[in-house]
Amino acid sequence: MGKYTIGVDYGSLSGRAVLVEVESGKELATAVKEYTHGVMDVFLPDGQTKLENDWALQHPNDYLEVLQITIPQVLKESGVSAVDVIGVAIDFTACTVLPIKDDGTPLCMMDQFSNHPHSYVKLWKHHAAQDEANRLNEIAEERGEDFLKRYGGKISSEWMIPKVWQILNEAPEIYEAADQIVEATDWVTSQLTGEIRRSSCTAGYKAIWHKQDGYPSKGFFKALDPRLENVVEEKLTNEIFSIGLKAGEITEKAAELTGLNPGTAVGIANVDAHVSVPAVGITEPGKLLMIMGTSTCHVLLGEEEKIVPGMCGVVEDGVIPGYMGYEAGQSCVGDHFEWFIDNCVPASYYQEAEESNMNIHELLTEKASRLQVGESGLLALDWWNGNRSTLVDADLTGVLIGATLLTKTEEIYRALIEATAYGTRMIIEAFRNNGVPVNEVYACGGIAEKNSFMMQIYSDVINMEIKISESSQTPALGSAMFGAVAAGKDRGGYDSITDAAKVMGRVKDDTYMPINDNAKVYEQLYAEYEKLYDYFGRGENNVMKTLKNIKKNML
Numbered sequence: 001m002g003k004y005t006i007g008v009d010y011g012s013l014s015g016r017a018v019l020v021e022v023e024s025g026k027e028l029a030t031a032v033k034e035y036t037h038g039v040m041d042v043f044l045p046d047g048q049t050k051l052e053n054d055w056a057l058q059h060p061n062d063y064l065e066v067l068q069i070t071i072p073q074v075l076k077e078s079g080v081s082a083v084d085v086i087g088v089a090i091d092f093t094a095c096t097v098l099p100i101k102d103d104g105t106p107l108c109m110m111d112q113f114s115n116h117p118h119s120y121v122k123l124w125k126h127h128a129a130q131d132e133a134n135r136l137n138e139i140a141e142e143r144g145e146d147f148l149k150r151y152g153g154k155i156s157s158e159w160m161i162p163k164v165w166q167i168l169n170e171a172p173e174i175y176e177a178a179d180q181i182v183e184a185t186d187w188v189t190s191q192l193t194g195e196i197r198r199s200s201c202t203a204g205y206k207a208i209w210h211k212q213d214g215y216p217s218k219g220f221f222k223a224l225d226p227r228l229e230n231v232v233e234e235k236l237t238n239e240i241f242s243i244g245l246k247a248g249e250i251t252e253k254a255a256e257l258t259g260l261n262p263g264t265a266v267g268i269a270n271v272d273a274h275v276s277v278p279a280v281g282i283t284e285p286g287k288l289l290m291i292m293g294t295s296t297c298h299v300l301l302g303e304e305e306k307i308v309p310g311m312c313g314v315v316e317d318g319v320i321p322g323y324m325g326y327e328a329g330q331s332c333v334g335d336h337f338e339w340f341i342d343n344c345v346p347a348s349y350y351q352e353a354e355e356s357n358m359n360i361h362e363l364l365t366e367k368a369s370r371l372q373v374g375e376s377g378l379l380a381l382d383w384w385n386g387n388r389s390t391l392v393d394a395d396l397t398g399v400l401i402g403a404t405l406l407t408k409t410e411e412i413y414r415a416l417i418e419a420t421a422y423g424t425r426m427i428i429e430a431f432r433n434n435g436v437p438v439n440e441v442y443a444c445g446g447i448a449e450k451n452s453f454m455m456q457i458y459s460d461v462i463n464m465e466i467k468i469s470e471s472s473q474t475p476a477l478g479s480a481m482f483g484a485v486a487a488g489k490d491r492g493g494y495d496s497i498t499d500a501a502k503v504m505g506r507v508k509d510d511t512y513m514p515i516n517d518n519a520k521v522y523e524q525l526y527a528e529y530e531k532l533y534d535y536f537g538r539g540e541n542n543v544m545k546t547l548k549n550i551k552k553n554m555l
């Protein structure tokens with residue numbers, strides 16, 4: 001009898017489940033549920049409580065709806081009986097965090113807090129804790145804190161401690177009422193198993209936890225704010241579980257919600273980017289995976305703990321047990337194009353797209369692909385949502401240089417694509433220059449799947465071959481693999497993620513190869529990008545921050 005495993009991937013706008021055959025890695029069914037509340041960045045669900053600039057919240061009930069709708073749907077669509085599903089695991093955007101009570105109830109789902117913005121889930125791209133991040137980085141630097149090096153020299157405002165501190169600063173009553181502040185991936189997993197077991201992946205990359213040293217010292221937290229001295233014991237926990245372990249089993253309550261059998265193995269939770277690595281078959285150093293969607297994450301394995309300025313983090317066992325897992329990223333990739341189509345594309349283009357039976361991205365891509373490299377005379381910086389790597393500064397903003405009265409919409413679209421490719425090259429060079437080899441490049445995610453023109457640009461800009469994931473649901477497949485590992489070989493799964501990757505992870509036969517002539521021109525353009533990057537990003541011209549301050553004072 002065949003055995004099956006389910007992975008659920010929670011993205012920025014929707015959750016997707018995939019049901020996979022364990023012995024072949026074949027995906028039998030997929031189901032998607034858009035979040036009912038989407039991303040809340042203007043109002044709370046009451047439609048009245050206004051959110052400030054740089055906020056991005058979600059509703060935890062949307063995550064439970066994903067389980068309730070997609071899991072029964074993949075079971076039904078595949079015709080697989082729940083008895084034959086041996087494991088399940090999830091992955092999530094991160095750092096996406098929420099305050100909860102000890103029994104798992106999110107504060108925002110309690111009447112007294114439902115109108116309080118700080119009681120909701122803070123999505124990874126909630127950037128309103130930048131002040132806290134800045135202060136944290138200053139204090140850590142003054143104290144010579146060793147951990148800073150492991151996070152590329154700076155802790156991002158997207159990560160756990162700045163977000164926790166923001167809650168404490170702006171809503172001490174919420175901080176006080178929370179028994180724990182937890183990553184959404186660990187919370188949803190606890191809704192399946194009945195117990196919170198925090199993952200080494202989320203703790204390591206997002207909460208400054210280290211396998212040998214644990215969290216930063218009490219002295220450090222006290223230096224941030226005396227009220228934070230015991231934050232680990234009071235709101236986090238010292239007990240961290242390695243990815244690849246079993247988090248528990250499906251409870252009776254979770255069985256009712258999902259249609260799975262009680263007792264089904266549940267894997268320790270993962271992050272969407274990291275979980276994708278084994279799903280493309282990577283289990284060794286030197287192979288960088290780009291997970292390209294709303295944002296892009298770059299994940300890479302290494303043998304040793306090297307210090308790479310501006311990376312997001314290096315975590316032992318953070319991706320594949322036995323290796324150092326490196327992460328870097330760009331906070332705005334798909335979002336870059338989304339902003340453009342929402343704000344800068346004339347109605348005539350939409351009309352043309354409709355007449356040509358294309359979506360607007362496809363039309364703009366098609367028009368942009370008719371241009372020669374360098375023909376538009378444009379160059380952009382990809383910082384519309386700040387810069388995660390290598391500058392770690394959410395206060396940086398976008399730049400477009402070279403526009404004239406003749407500049408066309410598709411030229412700007414192409415310049416924005418190119419900007420994200422230059423940003424990726426900057427990251428690859430940072431790894432290489434600091435002793436972490438990048439010998440091969442892989443890509444997965446919505447953009448790697450949907451936009452081959454963009455992938456060709458990336459190949460030309462980085463001047464390397466790019467291999468593409470075979471799965472269109474790579475993170476969900478990775479989670480399904482971790483579900484099979486949680487079940488273990490005795491129950492029909494695998495004993496390690498490396499074993500699972502050998503069978504279940506794969507890439508397409510067709511790859512992108514750099515086009516020499518294009519690569520030569522991109523070399524010149526990249527040199528100009530590098531100059532702008534340093535000029536605006538490293539303090540020579542702080543105009544972006546000055547403008548932000550003026551804007552803040554006007555609000």
Ligand SMILES: Nc1ncnc2c1ncn2[C@@H]1O[C@H](COP(=O)(O)OP(=O)(O)O)[C@@H](O)[C@H]1O
Pocket residue numbers: 011012013014292293294295333334335336337338361362365445446447450451
């Ligand atoms: N053809 C396309 N070319 C470039 N970007 C696209 C295209 N289609 C969608 N996008 C962008 O991709 C992002 C969604 O990526 P996806 O991987 O599906 O989601 P997520 O990152 O939330 O997992 C959106 O920001 C959207 O603007």
Ligand SMILES: O=C(CO)[C@H](O)[C@H](O)COP(=O)(O)O
Pocket residue numbers: 011012092093094095124271272273292293294295296297329
């Ligand atoms: O920080 C991350 C992972 O560490 C991701 O950028 C975040 O999870 C969002 O992912 P996506 O672009 O797929 O929505």
